[in-house]
Amino acid sequence: MYRIFTFLSITLLSCFALQAQNIQGIVHDKSTGVIVPGASIIIKERPQGGTVADGNGKFSLVLHNGETLLVKMVGYKSYERYFAKVQEGQQVEISLESGVALDEVLVTASLANSRSKRAIGTNVDHIDAADIVAKSNPSSLAELVNGRISGAQVYNTNGKVGMPIRFDIRSAATFSMERDPLIFIDGVRYGSSNTADVNSSQEAMSALNDLPMNDIASIDVIKGPAAAASYGAEAANGVVIIQTKRGLSGKKGVAVNVKYTGGFSELANKYTKYVNNDALNNFFDRGHQNQYYANLSAQFDQANSLFFSANSNTTSGIVPGNKDNRQTFRAGYDFTKDNFKLGFTAGYVKGKLSIPQSASGRDDAIWNLMRDQTPWPFISEETWRAIEKSYSNDRFTGSVKLNYTLPFNIKLESLVGLDLNRIDGLNYLPYGYLQGTNSTGAKQVSDRKNQNINWDVKLSRNFALADKWQLNLALLSQLTKSTETVSGISVRNFAVPGISNISSAAEILGTTDTYFEKRTHGIYGEAFLSYNNQLFINTGVRRDVSNMIGRNVASIWYPTVSVAYNVKPFEFMQGKIDEWKIRAAYGESGRLPYPNDAQTAYLIENSSFGTLVRPLRKGNPDIKPERTGEFEIGTDLSFFKQRLGFTYYLQNTRDAIVYTTLLPSLGWPSSLSGDYPENVGKIRGKGIEVTYNSRVFTSSNQKNSLDLFVIFNHQSNKVISSGGNDIINTVNLIRPGLPAFSFYTGVSEGANFNSNGVYTGAKESAPQVLGKPFPTYNGSFGFNLQLVNNLRIQSLFNYSKGAKVYNISNRNVASQGNNFKTSEDLKAQLATQTPGTPEYIATANELAQYAGPRGNFIEKADFIRLSNVTISYDLGVWAKKQTNGLFKSCVLSLTGNNLWLTTNYGGIEPQIDSQGGSKRTRGISYLSSDWTAVPAPRSYAMSVNIGF
Known part of the structure; x- marks a missing residue:
């Protein structure tokens, strides 16, 4: 002692x-x-x-x-x-x-x-977003992140402005449709759910559309539970940490930066599969973008620094009427004095997004242009253009962070984060335009209030132990609360033209009034041991409680441990190996149950027999979060101007939530079949991530250089248990021994003929496994060329292999319309042939491949895409001289996105999903389905970035 x-x-x-x-x-x-x-x-x-x-x-x-x-x-x-x-x-x-x-x-x-x-x-990926944005023009978080990190695909699920972002991270070892990572902005727990109150999930408004790209300083992407265990019961999909720009932290002074970006977008690839392609191709507009951005950074003295920015962005998409008008203001203040530090951030966004209906429905523009050779069979173009679908939103995010060093060098940090979002939705059909059987107008309005609060308190202490050993102990408490309140009403039949207020409608179609609340409290303890800045050992454990889990589940524990060892090169390696790190980690994290999984509910009704209590929903008091454990091992090596990173991971998910059938004998009606949540599923995933960077050439004066980079990912998953039953939704299946969400349906086995030898349709096989929605291989590659120290040319290619897409568009046109060229040509050829002849039978068998069975249209979706080319020229030295020092920096840049695509997919866009990214819904749903979605556009943008 x-x-x-x-x-x-x-x-x-x-x-x-x-x-x-x-x-x-x-x-x-x-x-x-x-x-x-x-x-x-x-x-x-x-x-x-x-x-x-x-x-x-x-x-x-x-x-x-x-x-x-x-x-x-x-x-x-x-x-x-x-x-x-x-x-x-x-x-x-x-x-x-x-x-x-x-x-x-x-x-x-x-x-x-x-x-x-x-x-x-x-393997945590870091993106220097400030440098990328300064020399390029990404229009969304997907364009900024995709292709720059290993182990993930990030893309917009629809080619219109403001659409949802799909995150496919690592092996996708889950049954859940909730696939978005947690997102923190300056410590604020950011509400990233898509809004689809007055339209479909495919055309929802993305919450990530509120992120101003020009304000982002850096992004850290945490991809798996081995790294994300400290974030607890909702981090199994990964975590994205975004830091925005701050004030100056150096010499006293003021710096101002202004940037203008202008550009346009257009249909990237022409439609070619139909008899009448012109109607589709001519429908799309040329979209335009105008963005004005300015920020001010100030260091008043050694203690006070300030940052302020303003951004105005007006963007129109390639679909007529698709417009996004957004203004953003952000401020940050930091005060540092001795052992005390106070940080404050605040951001405000005001925007309006117009989303004309163009996908997934009878009144969609693309479906009306695609189905028949004569366009607009279900709704007139005039009516379609007259309908208004839009969201107006106001969003405030803010945080206050306090750091103070207590006696005994104990460091106290506390952060309060707030995200408030008010969204008003409108779906309005004016009087006098015919939609279906209604020509007297209709209106749907919604009022949504989303709120996220998080409060973090941390105590940490660093101990300088003997003989180069350092120990840091940290204890963190985190409280998060999310609420959603939605009210709305839908009416139709206005009394007279020109009057559109709700009270003037003759018929109320329905009302909405919902409230959702999620509360989670986590305590996390961590011990971080290091030796000589070479060996690092980290252990931690988190305990979570939440109102989303069953009342019989007291709490959930998530452990983590990691080791990083930086090898000192042996004598014979000196000058050859610059740095070499070996790393390994294990951690666990989860996915919370869906809303109401834990709560039983009854419906009280009045009838002629008196008041009745009817079962509405059976909750499970024992429901727990889905739980994923991940083991990760890898190495990072720098040698001969080359950098290599390798990671292998293995994920095991247990307690996956499966919705099973309730027995009527227990008093629950058959209408609740498949609606009872149980933790009975298991799934295993694994993968490899490889990154390679090479300095191919450097001139003797250091002014010219060429760098190449490659990212290679391989991933797979396999269902171990699904509670003893197959789980299927139309074409996606969960079955032990198969990848999750495998495509499973029938295909054509040839033609059927009547007694006269006349073709009557296709023979459909029994359901069979036809592939999976996630690629086996994906990644990116490109180069960075610097010339005369001022001119930089960068490229980014993305690729994917092994995924399939359910092409609902072509199936519906071929089986319901008369515009699919291949089937129409075969029908015309069949009409010239004699039934019963070998030629007739051969043509009929070929035509059967384009008939109703869904499996005929589950197609390969491999691709290579030139995602980005950026040319930037640094005029800083010249501009500074010409303006006598007024300009401190000046960069001109030209950016092209989605410039080229090669694919074996039969549709127009292989990287697409009708579900619009993750979705809060029970059970499984479609994954990787192409239902007349708008393809990703080709875009060009030019910017001028000047610093004062």
Whole structure:
């Protein structure tokens, strides 16, 4: 006991002996003087005390006497500086030389801490969004993220402006349709659910449409439970951590940045499968974008910094009437004084999104143009253009973060985050336009209020142990609450033209009044042990409670452990291997049950027999979250100007929720068949992620270089148990031994003939497995070419192989309409032939392949796409000279997206999904179905980015 007391006393005295001082600095390129944003600033003796240079290359941190500053950035050589004595407020200027180093940035892999990437035992991808946006023009989060991280596909599920984003992360080892990752913006738990109150889920409004791309500084993508365990019961789909830009953190001053972006979009690929393709191809418009953005960063003194931005974006899509008008304001303030730090962020978005109906219905534009050779068979074009479908939304996000160092060097951090979203939906048919049998008008309105609150409190303490050992202990409490309130009414038959208020309608079709609340509280403890900035061991456990789980389930525990070891090159490897990290991790996380899975409900009705109580819903008091455990092992290696990353992961999901049949003998009606939730499913997934970056060429003067990169992913999953039953929805099946959501249906086995030998339709086989909706292989590749230190040309290709898509569009046209060219040609040929002849039989058998069986239209969807080409030119030095220093930077850029596509898919767009991404719904539904969705457009944009 005496030895333990002595050891702790020495440790505490050593901590007090260290003199902590605040320093500020700026990072720039040694040869050009251009600032370098996003550099990782690491304290070698205390890696957890580091930071990241902001969008202006500036940083601030607390440094002790006798510590060493290590600065790393992709494309530059490492920089080290030892500080024997640190002065309060000392200004540090860091000049980086061009070179190749391991991607060494500070990332947020744990809810409890942000750490240098070398210290993390999992594959967490970091995106320097500020640099990408400064030199390019991504229009959505999907364009910013897709192809830049391993193990994930991220894409818009519909080619219209403002549409949902689909996340396919790692092996998709789940039965759940809820597939979105958790999203945090500056610590705020962001509500990312799509809104479809007055339209279909395929054409819902994406909540991620409210994210201003120009304000994002960095994105960390946590892809699996091994890394996401600290985030608890909803993190099995991964976590996306977004940090926005902040004020200057360096010398006193003010910096202003302005950017204009203008561009247009158009139909990328022409429709060619139909008799009348012209009507479809001529329907699409040329869309336009105009965006104005400005921000101000200020450092008033050593303690106060401020950031403010304003953004106005007006975008029209390729579908007539599809428009998004959005204004965004964001502010951030930071105060730092001694051991106290206060941070504040606030963002406001006001927007209106018009979404004309063009997919998944009788009154859709594309279906009316696609089905018959004569277009608009179900609704006139005039009526379609007169209908208004739109969402108006106001959104406020804000956070307050407090850091304070208590006695004994205990660090207290507390953050309160708030996300408030008000959305008004409108679906309006004016009087005098015929839709179906109604020509006297109709109107549907909705009023939605979404609210997300999170409160995090963390205590942490760093211990400098003997002989280069460091120990950091952290304890975190996190409380989250989400609510959704929706009210609405639908009416029709207005009294006279020109009057459209709800009260003037003669008929009320229905009303909506729903409320949903989700509460979760988690406690997470973590111990992080490091040795000599080389060996890092992390262990943690989280306990969650939630109102979404059954009353008989007290809480859920999620453990995590990871190891990262940075190998020192052996003597014979010196000069050949720059850095080599070996890592391994295990963690568990979950997916909460769906709303009402735990609650039993009854409906009270009045009848002639008196008041009746009727069973409405049977909840399960024992329902638990779906639980995924993930083991991950990998390595990161930098050698000979090459960088290689390899990750293998294995996921085991248990307690997957399956909806089973209730027995009528227990008092539950057969109408509730398949509606009782139970934790009986199991599924296993695995995969490989490989990243490779190579500096192919560097000129002697360091002004010209060529870099190549490749991302390769392989993933698979297999259902182990589904509760003893097959689970199927139309064409998607969950069955033990098969990949989840396998396509399962009948196909044509040839033609049927009547007694006269006349073709009467197709013979349909018994249902059979026809593929899966997720690719076996996917990834990206491209290059980054820099010329004369000013001109940069970048490309990004995406590819996918092994997935299939259910082409509902072609099936419906071939079996219900007369516009599918292949079947119409075969019908015409059949009409010229004699029944019973070999030629007639051969033609009939071929025609049967385009008949009703769904399996005929489950098609391969492999593709290679040129997703992005960006050409940027840095005029900073010239502009600074021409304006006598008024312009500090000036970058011109030209961006093209979705420029080229090659695919074996029979539809117009292989990367598509009629469900519109994840969906809050019980059971399973369609996955990877193409139901007259709008294809991804080709777009071009030009921007001018000027810094003052």
